[in-house]
Amino acid sequence: MAVPPIHVPRRHTLNLEDYFAGPRDMDKHSKWPLFLQMHGSILPKMIVPLICMSAWSTCITLIYMKAHKNIAVNSILLTVLGFVVSTGLSFRGSTAYERYAEGRRFFASLVTSSQALGRVFWIHAKPLPDVDMRRQILYKISAMNLVVAYAIALKHSLRFEPYTAYQDIEHLVGHLDTFAKSATTTMPTNIGKKNFFKSVGDYLGLSFAASNPRKQLKKAAKPLGNLPLEILNHLAVTIDDLVGRGQLPVPMQQTLAYNNLAALNDAYTGCQRVLNTPLPIAYSILFQQITWLYVILLPFQMVGVLNWITIPATTVASYIILGLLFIGQEIENPFGHDVNDLPLDTYCEQIALDMDIIASHANYKPEDFFFSSENVPLWPVSAAPADTWLQRSEAKLAETIRTKPNKTFEWRRWRGEKAGDEESGKTD
The missing domain is CATH 4.10.280 (MYOD Basic-Helix-Loop-Helix Domain, subunit B)
Known part of the structure; x- marks a missing residue:
């Protein structure tokens, strides 16, 4: 049974619905100053926490100013807790960015290896004199399409999208016998659809509105297999076939092909390591607790000195402190759909364009x-x-x-x- 392809949206104009969705389109350029830009800002996910902190500081200030209850504490607590919080946030941010940079490094390696394999298939593979040239050209193009399919399959795998009926990959792997293709026939039809309240909650960063990213994996009716690995198997068979038929006669060309095939696998395992090895949950919980404890105690330490100014001062301080915490949370997994995540769609499109450029090269002699x-x-x-x-x-x-x-x-x-x-x- 044929399954209609799932549309993978690519934004050409920003509207209100996808303004806070991502990843960010690297081709877009904004003339607004950075401090006024909202697309990519962490502010939408801080609206609810900031409202709560404003209400909390208002209550504390009213109790102190109107009820005349002396609930102010010595500001020495700011210094003691501030050191602990700053150290924790620094560690949280550095580990999150390290994962972000590592994910980018693996995709850069993927691009390099894809280009090298494309040249092996199109340029280094010698034509066979007794085989129809049209057949050989289609063979090479199909092999290069597998390289593109691998990159796209890796992207979907990192986003827990295990099927093949996605608009950007269906035409590349529809002819392959894979577990994912078999499981696609039983794929739920409402994948990726959110109601209005869940979408709003997701924009605002409310944890109770977030769906389990692995939900599709858990609800699968058939084995999903491992599509990137299965595509690698097809690429390995293709290289073996080229070597066996004598189309890669130079040993260095054979080594180049197999080394870059291994590099594709290294990129996959590296990305999986980043995805499946988050910061230990004990650290994450502790950083959340000490940061929230710090901002909750802020009004008690400022109200005796600032009086009514405590309310805006607490709100601004909460924005700065919680903003650093939330940014670390957002970029810890760099492969998702947040605005600040890596633009994996752009990287995959670049690989596809690279294959087209390589294939457009006519086999001229250097002379x-x-x-x-x-x-x-x-x-x-x-x-x-x-x-x-x-x-x-x-x-x-x-x-x-x-x-x-x-x-x-x-x-x-x-x-x-x-x-x-x-x-x-x-x-x-």
Whole structure:
């Protein structure tokens, strides 16, 4: 039974519904100053905590100012607890960003290995003389599509999206016999849909509104398998086939293919390590407790000195302290759908574009472009093309190459002086 593809949204314009959803589109540019930007800010998830802290500080201030109850405490507690809280938040932020940077590093490695495998399939794999060239071209393109499919499958795996009926991958793996394809036939039809209140709660960062990210895995009616690993198996078989048919005759080319296949697997295991090894829960709970305890005690320590100013002062202080805590929470898992998470969709699209660019390269011989009339190998010493230099003597060529450092130095100095004169003329 065919399953309709799940639309994977890509934002071209920002509307109210997805303004606080992510990841952030790296192609968008905002002219607003950073301190006024809301897209990517942690403020939406702090609205409820800040309202609670404002109400709390208002109650404490009213009790002190109107009921005349001396509930103020010595501000020395600010110093003692402040050191503990700052140390904890620093540790929380550094560990979260380390995970974020590590996730980016693994995807950079994935891009590098994908490009290398694409060149192996398209350029290094020699054509077979007794096989239809159209068949060989489609073979290579299909192999390169598997590289793209692997990157997209890894993205969905890291987001706990285990099926194949996603718009960006269905056409790439629909012909493969995988566990995920079999399980897709029993996939629930309401995946990813949220009601209004749950969406609002998610924007506001309310924990009771957050869904279990592994819900799709738990509700699967059939074994889900491991789609990235299964695609790697198909890539391994493809490389073995190319080697067995003698299309990769150079041992270094074979080593390059297998090494980059292993690098793809390393990127997968590295991302899984980041995803499945969060900060120990004891640390997370303790950081939450001491941070909230600190901001809750703030009004008691400020009301005796600031009086009514305690209310806005507590709100501002809570925004600063809780903001650092919430940012650490958001980027701890860099593979999700938060605004500040890694733009995995962009990385996968870049890999797909790289494969298309590699496949667009015609298999010219080096002589065709090295000795083209448009190649100027000795610029800026000489504007003569390569085919012109073939008509000159070897001694003339050697002399020009020998004097090129001095000539290039003089040319660069002349260009700098000319640019300076032009700039002076504009200012005058």
